[in-house]
Amino acid sequence: MDVILFLVFALFAVACAINVVVQTHPIASAISLIGVMASLAVLYLLLGAEFIAAAQVIVYAGAIMVLFVFVIMLLNAGAESKSGRSLVAQALGVPSLVALLGILAFFVQRLFPRESATHFGGFTGGTAKAVGKALFTTYLLPFEATSILILIAIVGAIVLAYKEMD
Amino acid sequence: MAAVPISWFLTLSAVLFVIGAAGFVFRRNIITVFMSIELMLNAVNLSFVTFAYQFKKVDGHLLALFVMVVAAAEAAVGLAIILTVFKRRPSLNIDEVNSMKN
Numbered sequence: 001m002d003v004i005l006f007l008v009f010a011l012f013a014v015a016c017a018i019n020v021v022v023q024t025h026p027i028a029s030a031i032s033l034i035g036v037m038a039s040l041a042v043l044y045l046l047l048g049a050e051f052i053a054a055a056q057v058i059v060y061a062g063a064i065m066v067l068f069v070f071v072i073m074l075l076n077a078g079a080e081s082k083s084g085r086s087l088v089a090q091a092l093g094v095p096s097l098v099a100l101l102g103i104l105a106f107f108v109q110r111l112f113p114r115e116s117a118t119h120f121g122g123f124t125g126g127t128a129k130a131v132g133k134a135l136f137t138t139y140l141l142p143f144e145a146t147s148i149l150i151l152i153a154i155v156g157a158i159v160l161a162y163k164e165m166d
Numbered sequence: 167m168a169a170v171p172i173s174w175f176l177t178l179s180a181v182l183f184v185i186g187a188a189g190f191v192f193r194r195n196i197i198t199v200f201m202s203i204e205l206m207l208n209a210v211n212l213s214f215v216t217f218a219y220q221f222k223k224v225d226g227h228l229l230a231l232f233v234m235v236v237a238a239a240e241a242a243v244g245l246a247i248i249l250t251v252f253k254r255r256p257s258l259n260i261d262e263v264n265s266m267k268n
Contacts, residue, residue: 002169002170003169003170006170006174006175009245010178011176013178013182014178014181014182014185016183017181017182017205018183018185020189020195020198020201020202020205021186021188021189021192021198021202024195026195026197026198026258029197029198029201030201033201033204033205036205036208037208038213040208040212041174043175043178043212044212044215046170047215047216047218047219047268049176049215049219049227049230050213051227051231052215052227052230052231055231055234056189056211059234059238060208060234060237063238064204064237064238064241067241067242067245068197068201068241068245069202071197071245071248071249072197074248075197075248075252075258076257077195077197077258078229080193080194080195080198080258080259084195087249089191089192093188093191093192094188095230097184097187097191098189098248100184100187101180101181101184104180104183104184105177105180106178108173108176108177108180109173109177111173112172112173112176112220112246116171116172116173116220117169117170117171117172118169118170118172118175118216118219119170121168121220122219123218123222125222125223125224126218126224126227129189130224131227131228131231133201134225134227134228134232135228138225138228139228141229142232146232146235146236147199148239149235149236149239150235150239151202152172152239153238153239153240153242153243154242156242156243157242157246158243159245160243160246160247161246161249161250161251
């Protein structure tokens with residue numbers, strides 16, 4: 001059951017991710033990216049990360065993607081125009097990416113032998129209670145730092161957009 | 167009970183990261199480039215959550231949460247910058263935004 005769920009949603013995530021990169025129209029890429037995020041949320045649930053799965057759906061698929069779609073609509077972004085690519089990029093681009101993937105997959109397989117397996121319910125420490133407890137004790141300083149970061153981002157976005165208005 | 171190896175999750179994370187890197191390098195539309203960055207951040211989040219499972223600790227979830235916060239801040243500021251750039255030069259092609267090059 002776990003393997004079937006993993007394979008279904010992993011394949012869906014990879015298909016949607018390829019669609020993000022391949023589609024020429026940004027709105028199609030945005031919809032595919034929502035598919036990636038939703039299937040990743042299911043995989044987080046398989047790994048026992050309930051809170052992160054919920055945050056993934058609410059923050060990523062909800063807030064951030066709405067922002068993206070809003071900007072795409074606002075700028076009336078059309079299909080991407082083809083630009084002349086250099087011969088070096090055409091010749092080396094895909095092979096070097098495949099090489100990077102091969103190296104990463106090789107080291108992952110070497111470092112984590114097949115015995116270390118996951119099954120649903122093997123880790124139950126990802127509840128909102130556990131995450132909140134760690135967030136407000138061990139990680140209190142980074143938490144406060146992120147709140148300041150968010151404040152700076154809000155002010156920065158308003159300043160940039162305000163200059164754009166007038 | 168059929169179990170999924172840890173390495174499958176990490177390999178999926180690597181695959182998504184490489185696809186995101188490909189989009190970042192190959193695409194010319196500035197919004198799609200931004201979405202590729204989000205894809206890479208998501209891939210890294212998956213490895214954090216997988217390692218949290220592996221070591222049975224909640225710390226990985228906290229790191230994933232901080233990555234989400236940074237991604238949200240980055241998306242807000244980045245899209246505001248895209249709006250400002252678009253106001254000056256009505257094109258989303260990333261090759262035409264080269265005023266700092268000359």
